[in-house]
Amino acid sequence: QKEVEQNSGPLSVPEGAIASLNCTYSDRGSQSFFWYRQYSGKSPELIMFIYSNGDKEDGRFTAQLNKASQYVSLLIRDSQPSDSATYLCAVMNRDDKIIFGKGTRLHILP
């Protein structure tokens, strides 16, 4: 079974601090990696995607990929209360199927 694992949380982070969300995946042949934000009762919204090893930055968000360790992370700098949500990691495996993790609940403390 090709899996994507995330800590379910909740992860509590003070406002203004850096939130670090982690995801591991089992299929070493995975090619594409996505982070989605999902507010309660709403549909997922794409935050970041990354295809190559290293870091990719977009505003307050940084995605980090390490294919050797089969690990992808999302950093949120200067965390805001509006960042409180569930963050879903999604991985496209070698069969071109996207597998979603169960998500990490993030709570930003005012």
Added chain:
Amino acid sequence: DGGITQSPKYLFRKEGQNVTLSCEQNLNHDAMYWYRQDPGQGLRLIYYSQIVNDFQKGDIAEGYSVSREKKESFPLTVTSAQKNPTAFYLCATNSQFNQPQHFGDGTRLSIL
């Protein structure tokens, strides 16, 4: 206004009834997907279609059916064979298989 439109937003099913969830897109995307999300769970793939008049089963296709007669439309029917249909149903599209998927607003289905 470009996007993915799912309707209805809320749907109730009676015992033994089939219900159809609508998904329409004007993004000109080739691929469309249906997912089911249960509370505290990730997304599970029901069906997907990469081209008109063709679709494939996902991981949990039993009790569901789809059609893809037009590029813009990918309706999902929840049949009476699906014994536990209560969930949040999400439609997604992407332009190519390795591109990010974008989601509609979802349909919440409950049993009466």
